[in-house]
Amino acid sequence: MRDQLKKVFPYVMFAAAWALILAAFLLGERAPKPILLALYTLGGMLMGFGAVGIALSCIHRSPEQQKEYERGEHDERNVAIREKAAMSSWYWTLYMLWAAFMVIQIFVGGLWGVAVSVVIVLHCTFYMINIHRWNKRM
């Protein structure tokens, strides 16, 4: 069941992307601009994810290649690399959010500053929640 869902999901995303873009096109001038922008953006994102998912599902591997691929997924060095890369990415995202926050505070201000600070708080909160989760597991 789960495997079937995994296979179908990219096609669903691709179809949903076309539906959103078509809806935005049909709505045209009748809908407010932010709604159209949201529809096109979400449609574009879904199309990207869907197309990549479909392309990946079309790759056929020999049993040996499949075994090597699965081994690479669970290989402890690869897992360690992914963990270190994720940790490093978390810090870099935080630095960039701080930089954006400072720039907005100096040059723009207002609600954008509040929005970025909310994102920073969420970014750190998710980190702490995950630390707590893993602390209980390990």
Added chain:
Amino acid sequence: MTNRIAELRKARKISQAELADGVDVTRQTIISLESGRYNASLLLAHKIARYFGLTIEEVFLFEEEETT
């Protein structure tokens, strides 16, 4: 921590790919272990030692400074 993986592997005429297959890791992991860039987990160290029919201490050499 240093190890004798390359030495043991060459003495037994085993390729990196064969060893990787035997302990269920990628060849790149074996390359990294041999060059000392990556330290094996206890589980992998155990698998490698068992593959060579030796103990972990005979394959992996712990240096005193690292533990203090």
